[in-house]
Amino acid sequence: IWELMQTYQGVDQKSIQRSIVNHVEYTLAMTRFNFSDFGCYQATAFSMRDRLLESWNDTNQYFTTHNVKRVYYLSLEFLLGRLMQNTLNNINMEKNYREALLDIGYDLERLYDEEVDPALGNGGLGRLAACFLDSLATLEVPAWGYGIRYDYGIFKQVIRDGYQCEVPDFWLSGGNPWEIERPEVVYPIRFYGYTEKYEENGVERAQWKGGEIVMAKAYDTPVPGYNTFNCNNLRLWKSLPAQEFDFQSFNKGDYLSSVEMKQRAEYITSVLYPNDNSQEGKELRLKQQYFFCSATVRDVIRRFKKNNSDWKDFPKKAALQLNDTHPAIAAVEFLRILIDEEKLDWGEAWKILHSSFSYTNHTVLPEALETWSVGLISHLLPRHMELIFLINHYFMEDIAKKYPGDYQRMEEMSIIAEGDDKQVRMANLCILCSHKVNGVAELHTKLIQETIFKRFHEYFPNKIENKTNGVTPRRWIHCANPKLSDLITEALEDSEWIGELERIEYLENFAEDEEFVQKWIDIKKQNKEKLAAKVKEVLGIKIPVNALYDVQIKRIHEYKRQLMNILYVIHRYLTLKDMTPGEREKVVPRVVIIGGKAAPGYHNAKAIIKLVNAVGDIVNNDKDIGDILKVIFYPNYCVSAAQTLIPASELSQHISTAGMEASGTSNMKFVMNGCLIIGTMDGANVEISEEVGEDNMFIFGARVHEVDDIRHRLFAGEHNPIGKRLQRVFDAILSGTFGDVSIIHPIIHSLMDGKDYYLVTEDFDSYVKAQNKVDDTYRDQKKWNMMSILGVSRSAKFSSDRTIEEYCDSIWKVDRIPIPTPS
Ligand code: 26Y
Numbered sequence: 001i002w003e004l005m006q007t008y009q010g011v012d013q014k015s016i017q018r019s020i021v022n023h024v025e026y027t028l029a030m031t032r033f034n035f036s037d038f039g040c041y042q043a044t045a046f047s048m049r050d051r052l053l054e055s056w057n058d059t060n061q062y063f064t065t066h067n068v069k070r071v072y073y074l075s076l077e078f079l080l081g082r083l084m085q086n087t088l089n090n091i092n093m094e095k096n097y098r099e100a101l102l103d104i105g106y107d108l109e110r111l112y113d114e115e116v117d118p119a120l121g122n123g124g125l126g127r128l129a130a131c132f133l134d135s136l137a138t139l140e141v142p143a144w145g146y147g148i149r150y151d152y153g154i155f156k157q158v159i160r161d162g163y164q165c166e167v168p169d170f171w172l173s174g175g176n177p178w179e180i181e182r183p184e185v186v187y188p189i190r191f192y193g194y195t196e197k198y199e200e201n202g203v204e205r206a207q208w209k210g211g212e213i214v215m216a217k218a219y220d221t222p223v224p225g226y227n228t229f230n231c232n233n234l235r236l237w238k239s240l241p242a243q244e245f246d247f248q249s250f251n252k253g254d255y256l257s258s259v260e261m262k263q264r265a266e267y268i269t270s271v272l273y274p275n276d277n278s279q280e281g282k283e284l285r286l287k288q289q290y291f292f293c294s295a296t297v298r299d300v301i302r303r304f305k306k307n308n309s310d311w312k313d314f315p316k317k318a319a320l321q322l323n324d325t326h327p328a329i330a331a332v333e334f335l336r337i338l339i340d341e342e343k344l345d346w347g348e349a350w351k352i353l354h355s356s357f358s359y360t361n362h363t364v365l366p367e368a369l370e371t372w373s374v375g376l377i378s379h380l381l382p383r384h385m386e387l388i389f390l391i392n393h394y395f396m397e398d399i400a401k402k403y404p405g406d407y408q409r410m411e412e413m414s415i416i417a418e419g420d421d422k423q424v425r426m427a428n429l430c431i432l433c434s435h436k437v438n439g440v441a442e443l444h445t446k447l448i449q450e451t452i453f454k455r456f457h458e459y460f461p462n463k464i465e466n467k468t469n470g471v472t473p474r475r476w477i478h479c480a481n482p483k484l485s486d487l488i489t490e491a492l493e494d495s496e497w498i499g500e501l502e503r504i505e506y507l508e509n510f511a512e513d514e515e516f517v518q519k520w521i522d523i524k525k526q527n528k529e530k531l532a533a534k535v536k537e538v539l540g541i542k543i544p545v546n547a548l549y550d551v552q553i554k555r556i557h558e559y560k561r562q563l564m565n566i567l568y569v570i571h572r573y574l575t576l577k578d579m580t581p582g583e584r585e586k587v588v589p590r591v592v593i594i595g596g597k598a599a600p601g602y603h604n605a606k607a608i609i610k611l612v613n614a615v616g617d618i619v620n621n622d623k624d625i626g627d628i629l630k631v632i633f634y635p636n637y638c639v640s641a642a643q644t645l646i647p648a649s650e651l652s653q654h655i656s657t658a659g660m661e662a663s664g665t666s667n668m669k670f671v672m673n674g675c676l677i678i679g680t681m682d683g684a685n686v687e688i689s690e691e692v693g694e695d696n697m698f699i700f701g702a703r704v705h706e707v708d709d710i711r712h713r714l715f716a717g718e719h720n721p722i723g724k725r726l727q728r729v730f731d732a733i734l735s736g737t738f739g740d741v742s743i744i745h746p747i748i749h750s751l752m753d754g755k756d757y758y759l760v761t762e763d764f765d766s767y768v769k770a771q772n773k774v775d776d777t778y779r780d781q782k783k784w785n786m787m788s789i790l791g792v793s794r795s796a797k798f799s800s801d802r803t804i805e806e807y808c809d810s811i812w813k814v815d816r817i818p819i820p821t822p823s
Helices: 013-027 037-065 084-090 094-103 108-112 124-138 247-251 255-267 283-307 311-317 329-341 346-356 374-380 382-402 407-413 426-433 442-450 454-459 473-479 482-492 501-510 514-539 562-578 581-585 603-619 639-648 666-672 685-692 704-715 724-734 742-752 760-779 781-793 800-812
Strands: 070-074 143-148 156-160 163-167 180-191 194-200 203-209 212-224 231-241 318-323 357-360 371-373 423-425 436-439 464-466 548-553 590-595 629-634 651-654 676-679
Touching: 013 037, 013 094, 037 084, 037 094, 037 108, 037 212, 037 231, 037 283, 070 124, 070 283, 070 800, 084 094, 084 108, 084 124, 084 473, 094 108, 124 143, 124 212, 124 231, 124 318, 124 473, 124 800, 143 283, 163 603, 180 283, 194 382, 203 329, 203 382, 212 255, 212 283, 231 255, 231 283, 283 311, 283 318, 283 329, 283 374, 311 318, 311 346, 318 329, 318 346, 318 800, 329 346, 329 357, 329 382, 329 426, 346 357, 357 426, 371 374, 374 382, 374 423, 382 407, 382 426, 407 454, 423 426, 436 442, 436 800, 442 454, 442 464, 442 685, 473 482, 473 639, 473 666, 482 501, 482 514, 501 781, 514 629, 514 639, 514 781, 548 639, 548 760, 562 590, 562 603, 562 629, 562 724, 562 760, 590 639, 603 629, 603 742, 639 666, 651 666, 666 676, 666 685, 666 781, 676 685, 676 760, 676 781, 704 760, 724 742, 724 760, 760 781
Parallel strands: 070 143, 070 318, 143 231, 318 357, 357 436, 436 464, 548 590, 548 651, 590 629, 651 676
Antiparallel strands: 156 163, 180 212, 194 203, 212 231, 371 423
């Protein structure tokens, strides 16, 4: 064994080169004398994976031997982004690889661009899961992510004639060198069928039988932490047919239908649903949820049983976190296994379930709260439906005891929404099954306590708590903005801030240091140049570098109010048109960039994309305007695009209607990159303003407590905030100034009719004022840069390391377990 241990992968130049070239020849079967950039990328990734697997194995072995408590993060989405750069930085090998590659004629940065961007998520929720994985590994918490290995990630957005088109993203076409297929880790997963009741030792028991079986196979991706030998795991499940042929139909001579069945099984994990914040209720989606939850729960139980024999110990060994209600059925599956298979009684099983599960809520939007029809669940998962009814029955008994006769309250708290088409409310189910429920920013948590979960908060006063989101400084500062990272390291005289962001506060001392500020300015300029080159390459549009870069990048949604942004841009354009050339020269030049995907079925969001493109077409080609205003719709916004856009931004927009954005996480990334925020008092903006100071942001708009009343008055026609400026903008749109944008006309008309649910017309004036203040401040570059540096120095709270520490302390009760460094 000792001799075999000597094969341990070296970190010197020769070892790295040898392992890359070996992979070129033996893994990729290419000639070592001539290989493409893509081949080199693949071989380099394989050589890195070899190194990761050593620490991955050591870590798991150590955790198993010491029988430690593990965290399991269950999520239907993991929006990882590219892995090579992040991995090299986390394992502190970027320099070694860069030099080793250069020596054989390859440029590491070019290889980074060869990697596909794995996009197994929609937006904030999926990206949060990815940041959490990085922090969990960095903090040496024994933790596994569990999810689905979709064949198709979120669609690629292509713009044709100003409209969004969706192109499938088959991200695995070039292979995936980061994952390890585990053909030995497979579980059978049942669907449909029936339940059979029987008696055993005088106890009535149930068993789920029949239906059809699909197999779940595991694929593992190592998750290295920053500056630690620990390496965690992300396990994703792929569906497979239970057997190559369905012998029954095969024997009947129905060969084709047996192949069809095989395809039906594979279909389960084929595509990520591209909706965020609005549920579709499709059977296939429920199948995905159950498929992945069942495989995960079985896997967790198997691991528990390796070292433990007493079920009571389960909560001491496992904490399962539900990323929104999407994996809610895992709780019921766990209960089913404990009761039907492990033969525990209800009381014991419930206690174990309740002490090990917890749930994060990410939204208050009613259309995003999942419900599934009782009919569908009964058909697909008959035993689970029975268990849900039982859970609800016991709970309703408790409520009736505590509030006799209060039927209204019982109706509100019931898991089942009564009516013609009975529905299961997944959030209510999750709250009941969990010992802790959390919101994702202070304001959001307060809102769920007072509105959607009010009754639950009264009944379980210690259950719902806050865990403000965070983002990983490794990807979002160190990798995305390496020059800024180096400058910070130079000023603080060491690089420990990357793993302990609290240390960044000392940067405050440099906010007025002329030499430092000049370097700060130069870096922003270089990042802007890089973005400008990208925009030229992708869109063929030249954008000036001396303009203020104003960016709004996120999923397109009415509540996020990209519409208000573009209405303001039109106002700015019309105002510029009114000016003399001399007056125009005094205006702060701006490049407005908007990017984001619309859910394929979300008509109004797609109309907004068309409007942005149409405005860009006119403004960008208007000779009067020239370089004073440019309007860019940045296509196919994704994690890798964010890594170029955010470091180049000077102003970013987080302008949702107050109370509607649960947290937002890109706001945090922008602050960390020295970008100022124009925003409403919503989500984590509130906490950002507490940290960086309201004076260092451009805050505007109605506050949460005002929204309902304003909306009511708008709808009742008692209040009309549309002034001359906004009316002129509407007229320009409706009269064809931007060509045929009739797709947006119905939205404009409803705004004019007061049907303005998102308060665009109400907030427009204070938005314009805030924008004027932006221009004034930008003219004073000294002040602007000071605000920028102060923002960065006060951003420590928004590291996901802080968030994860809070989850560990108050929800999961797990310890950090650094594994011993190999000698
Ligand atoms: C039910 C299904 C259609 C669905 C799928 C995805 C519902 C919601 C979602 C995604 C929600 C999401 O991304 N929410 C965002 O979570 C972030 C992380 O907590 C928050 O920062 C952000 O405000 C919130 O919109």
